[in-house]
Amino acid sequence: MRKIRNVSxxxxxxxxxxxxSLQAQHKNKPLHIAQQGSFAVGGTMLREAGDFDLAQPLExxxxxxxxxxxxxxxxxxxxxxxxxxxxxxxxxxxxxxxESTPDGREGFQNIFLRRRFPIxxxxxxxxxxxxxxxxxxxxxxxxxxxxxxxxxxxxxxPDYFPHVQxxxxxxxxxxxxxxxxPNTGSFDAQVVxxxxxSLFDKIGTGILVTHSQGGGxxxxxxxxxxxxxxxxxxxxxxxxxxxxxxxxxxxxxxxxFGALRxxxxxxxxxxxxxxxPIVIYYGDNIAKEPTTVWxxxxxxxxxxxxxxxxxxxxxxxxxxxxxxxxxxxxxGNTHFPFSDLNNVQVADELSRWLxxxxxxx
Amino acid sequence: MRKIRNVSxxxxxxxxxxxxSLQAQHKNKPLHIAQQGSFAVGGTMLREAGDFDLAQPLExxxxxxxxxxxxxxxxxxxxxxxxxxxxxxxxxxxxxxxESTPDGREGFQNIFLRRRFPIxxxxxxxxxxxxxxxxxxxxxxxxxxxxxxxxxxxxxxPDYFPHVQxxxxxxxxxxxxxxxxPNTGSFDAQVVxxxxxSLFDKIGTGILVTHSQGGGxxxxxxxxxxxxxxxxxxxxxxxxxxxxxxxxxxxxxxxxFGALRxxxxxxxxxxxxxxxPIVIYYGDNIAKEPTTVWxxxxxxxxxxxxxxxxxxxxxxxxxxxxxxxxxxxxxGNTHFPFSDLNNVQVADELSRWLxxxxxxx
Numbered sequence: 001m002r003k004i005r006n007v008s009x010x011x012x013x014x015x016x017x018x019x020x021s022l023q024a025q026h027k028n029k030p031l032h033i034a035q036q037g038s039f040a041v042g043g044t045m046l047r048e049a050g051d052f053d054l055a056q057p058l059e060x061x062x063x064x065x066x067x068x069x070x071x072x073x074x075x076x077x078x079x080x081x082x083x084x085x086x087x088x089x090x091x092x093x094x095x096x097x098x099e100s101t102p103d104g105r106e107g108f109q110n111i112f113l114r115r116r117f118p119i120x121x122x123x124x125x126x127x128x129x130x131x132x133x134x135x136x137x138x139x140x141x142x143x144x145x146x147x148x149x150x151x152x153x154x155x156x157x158p159d160y161f162p163h164v165q166x167x168x169x170x171x172x173x174x175x176x177x178x179x180x181x182p183n184t185g186s187f188d189a190q191v192v193x194x195x196x197x198s199l200f201d202k203i204g205t206g207i208l209v210t211h212s213q214g215g216g217x218x219x220x221x222x223x224x225x226x227x228x229x230x231x232x233x234x235x236x237x238x239x240x241x242x243x244x245x246x247x248x249x250x251x252x253x254x255x256x257f258g259a260l261r262x263x264x265x266x267x268x269x270x271x272x273x274x275x276x277p278i279v280i281y282y283g284d285n286i287a288k289e290p291t292t293v294w295x296x297x298x299x300x301x302x303x304x305x306x307x308x309x310x311x312x313x314x315x316x317x318x319x320x321x322x323x324x325x326x327x328x329x330x331x332g333n334t335h336f337p338f339s340d341l342n343n344v345q346v347a348d349e350l351s352r353w354l355x356x357x358x359x360x361x
Numbered sequence: 362m363r364k365i366r367n368v369s370x371x372x373x374x375x376x377x378x379x380x381x382s383l384q385a386q387h388k389n390k391p392l393h394i395a396q397q398g399s400f401a402v403g404g405t406m407l408r409e410a411g412d413f414d415l416a417q418p419l420e421x422x423x424x425x426x427x428x429x430x431x432x433x434x435x436x437x438x439x440x441x442x443x444x445x446x447x448x449x450x451x452x453x454x455x456x457x458x459x460e461s462t463p464d465g466r467e468g469f470q471n472i473f474l475r476r477r478f479p480i481x482x483x484x485x486x487x488x489x490x491x492x493x494x495x496x497x498x499x500x501x502x503x504x505x506x507x508x509x510x511x512x513x514x515x516x517x518x519p520d521y522f523p524h525v526q527x528x529x530x531x532x533x534x535x536x537x538x539x540x541x542x543p544n545t546g547s548f549d550a551q552v553v554x555x556x557x558x559s560l561f562d563k564i565g566t567g568i569l570v571t572h573s574q575g576g577g578x579x580x581x582x583x584x585x586x587x588x589x590x591x592x593x594x595x596x597x598x599x600x601x602x603x604x605x606x607x608x609x610x611x612x613x614x615x616x617x618f619g620a621l622r623x624x625x626x627x628x629x630x631x632x633x634x635x636x637x638p639i640v641i642y643y644g645d646n647i648a649k650e651p652t653t654v655w656x657x658x659x660x661x662x663x664x665x666x667x668x669x670x671x672x673x674x675x676x677x678x679x680x681x682x683x684x685x686x687x688x689x690x691x692x693g694n695t696h697f698p699f700s701d702l703n704n705v706q707v708a709d710e711l712s713r714w715l716x717x718x719x720x721x722x
Contacts, residue, residue, distance in 0.1 A: 030439045033392040036471065037461035040539035052507040054517055057655070058617065063504035066538045071457065078391045094490040096432065100398035110397065128490040129455040131500075131542035138499040139492075139545050143424035146413040156415055177427045178401035181492035182545055184500050256419065294418075 031113055032078035041202055042195030043069030043125065044134060068185075070195035071095075071123040071130035074203075077113050082361045083207050083229055084118035088196060090212025090235075091187070092148075092180045094128035095121035097211060101339040102176040103167040108209075108338045111347045117360075120199065120206070124192045124214070126185035133185025145177045150295050151256070152335040153285050161285045165332040165340035189239060192217040193224060200227040207232065207359055212335065215239050216263075222276060223269045230359055232350060233280045235335050237302040240309045243267040248308050254291065255298025260305050274318030277357045280306050281349070283333025283340070284326045299335070319357075323349070392474055393439035402563055403556030404430030404486065405495060429546075431556035432456075432484040432491035435564075438474050443722045444568050444590055445479035449557060451573025451596075452548070453509075453541045455489035456482035458572060462700040463537040464528040469570075469699045472708045478721075481560065481567070485553045485575070487546035494546025506538045511656050512617070513696040514646050522646045526693040526701035550600060553578040554585060561588040568593065568720055573696065576600050577624075583637060584630045591720055593711060594641045596696050598663040601670045604628040609669050615652065616659025621666050635679030638718045641667050642710070644694025644701070645687045660696070680718075684710070 043066060050061030073095060076084075087108065089097040098108045098121055109119055126133035146157040154176075155161045160168060167173075196217060200206060209232040210218035216239015222228040223241075242248065242262045250259040282303045287296040303324060310320035325333050330345055337346045354360040404427060411422030434456060437445075448469065450458040459469045459482055473480055487494035507518040515537075516522045521529060528534075557578060561567060570593045571579035577600015583589040584602075603609065603623040611620040643664045648657040664685060671681035686694050691706055698707045715721045 031392075031394040031397065033394055036392065037465065037467070038457055039461060039465065040536055043539060045535075046502065046504060048504040052518060054511065057508040057511055058505070060504040063507045064538070065502050065504040065506060066535060067502055069539050071542075073460070094492075096399055096490050099434070100400060104398065104400065106398070123490065128492065129457050129484065129542050130539075131455075131489065131492075131545070132502070132539065133500070134502055136499070136501045138497070139494070140497045141407065141426050141428055141493070141495055143407060143409040143421040143426040144419070145426060146424045147418040150415065150418055157413060174406075174427060175401055177425070178404060178430045178491075178493065181432075181490050184492070184543055184545060 029114070031110065033113070034076045034078045034080065036073075036075040038071065038073045040069040040130065041072055042198035043067060046134065065132070067132035067134045068125045068191050068195070069130055069132070070125055070192075070199065071128060072120055072199060074118065074120045075109075075113055076118040077116050079116055080118045081116050083205060083359055084120055084203060085112055086120045086122070086196070086199060086203075086206050086208050088122050088124065088192075088208065088210045088214035088218060090214050092182070093211070094123045094179070094181050096179045096181075097336070098338065101343065102179070103169070103172040105343070107343065108347060111344065115347075115351060120203065122196065122199070124217075125195050126183050126187070126191070128181055131184040135185040137183065137185045139182045139184070148177070148180070149173075151298070153283065153295055153299065154334050156293070156295065161332070163332045164285070164334060165342045166334050167341065187213070189217045189220060193220040196221045197225040200225045205229045207354070210234065210236065211338070212237060213239070219273060223265070223272045226272075228276065230277045230357060232353075233278070234337055235282055235299070235302065236280060236306065237299070239263065240305050241265045241270060241273075242309065242312065243270040246312065248305075251301040251304050252290070253297045253301035254294045255301060256294055257298060260301040262305065262309070271316060273320075274313055274316045276319070277359070278310070278313065278318070278320040279353050280310065280320070280322045281337060281346075282306070282322070282324050283335060283337045284331055286324070325349070390475070392471065394474070395437045395439045395441065397434075397436040399432065399434045401430040401491065402433055403559035404428055407495065426493070428493035428495045429486045429552050429556070430491055430493070431486055431553075431560065432489060433481055433560060435479065435481045436470075436474055437479040438477050440477055441479050442477050444566060444720055445481055445564060446473055447481045447483070447557070447560060447564075447567050447569050449483050449485065449553075449569065449571045449575035449579060450488075451575050453543070454572070455484050455540070455542050457540045457542075458697070459699065462704065463540070464530070464533040466704070468704065469708060472705065476708075476712060481564065483557065483560070485578075486556050487544050487548070487552070489542055492545040496546040498544065498546045500543045500545070509538070509541070510534075512659070514644065514656055514660065515695050517654070517656065522693070524693040525646070525695060526703045527695050528702060548574070550578045550581060554581040557582045558586040561586045566590045568715070571595065571597065572699070573598060574600070580634060584626070584633045587633075589637065591638045591718060593714075594639070595698055596643055596660070596663065597641060597667065598660070600624065601666050602626045602631060602634075603670065603673065604631040607673065609666070612662040612665050613651070614658045614662035615655050616662060617655055618659060621662040623666065623670070632677060634681075635674055635677045637680070638720070639671070639674065639679070639681040640714050641671065641681070641683045642698060642707075643667070643683070643685050644696065644698045645692055647685070682714075686710070
């Protein structure tokens, strides 16, 4: 017993030293940024008929409106690696998702800059600073945050899941709620895809990292643009694309979005996804079997669809992997593994994969 | 003649060397960033009556909605100066306004990081990544860009003003149009002021830099919060605040917003603005006398109001200065001097003022 206790104390000591050194590494070293800036990319334009009249400048005649572009903020660190990481947020989110975490720690933006990757953070068309969309929209404040707390698997409100990797203080939770930002036009996967593909045309070969609803446009971008060298998807749900005739049966779920269905695309398009490495991560507190606990069951259907999808890609010669983080010993993650309390561990897991695939040159 | 020509050639040579060295300085030196991140600040919250029911999670009962915060992205350079610069954008803009210019050069974000100022870039409440507002809103694509081209004094569309400091290529103009982003709730100076004031409470003493419509909330923030150590305003128009009983006569204008009026506030509030240094900059192509050229006349009324306002502040013991850039030999600026082609010169002018006021320690 005495010995075991000592060993434990030593391990705790080592963990503390490791934690402190990580903290020191992350908090104290300045970032060396060779270049940073922002721009709009993609989008379309309308021009009203007639001529612009300088004396009637509030008449639409002859005037233009540009919209449906993405907004991009980029940073290139000194001694950068070859492939940039292009980050596409999920539903209700903006590029903020990848920045500081709700409790103020470094998010994937800083973590991967420190690991010498150029980073591109997008606000997709009709979101955040890319607010000019080509469609009309109305926005209404709607009290729904306890729903999102639950849907995003922080817990079953008001309970946090035991050992969940989300801070328990109310200030962090408020930051999490405030990082949501509304659509300024309906979500359109084709519009998002077009803008992300335009970004790859501009910057060249890179790695696309998506979250949640960004997953669908992510697959479509990789099909549309061969400059997408790999895709990393955190918790995709909708938008899995299967060859015509091979769409699997819908997966029933007690989740609020009902049964999950795949989307049919031509086999030739599907085959393009077999040419690049793909990794998909899911966090914790996802049901293994159907259940009436709707949040756990919602993500069960997503995880199952991802597994079927990866299996089919691999059957066709692809290189797709689904990593359910708890099975890799990484426990307690919400729908936002990249900003959870253990996000350095989650980043380590991604770094390991990038290295394994030769994507960190 | 011969001599004069040689002197000219030498000066041109010197200018070229200076220009090249500036370019080298700005393009090649990495930025050393000690810290960077983002957060929400300020805002309010509503909670619907009743209890949240986990089985009816789409019912509003008992749920919350947080909104009317600002979004803030910050960077603190290594060996930072004491006072951060807090940047508040104008109407229809986001923090993008201070980032890369429409033609891809460095904006005030990078320029002042290189000059070792910590920078805070805001998306005001109901704009950009701070899209969750507490009011309903509708958004409609409206062809109005030739109006903005003219209103913002790039020229009288389709003509560019001679020697205007705006790039002539169409790609830059499209970037300029795409950097606009709509309100996701009506503009409310009090709401903006509350969020900016909360930011100063969080970060401590600093210098507030506003643009255009941001000017009004800028004055109100400086009244509300003594941590605002100075205000720099680029081309404010509305929102000038005068002591009750001392609001000047409205300034008639052929501009599209009509006559410009000051706003009455208690003398005690006005007096707070006499305790800090204030500088206001206006660009070129503003009328000296009333004219029917509506854009030039709109800004004439703004400039005249600013001059009356500064005179009154100084009469009450203040330290307010209005700098009409052409009179300081800085020519051709649009409504966006900080992103115009000569924005390094515009930044130099600000650096000179900050040094003179002891604000660059």
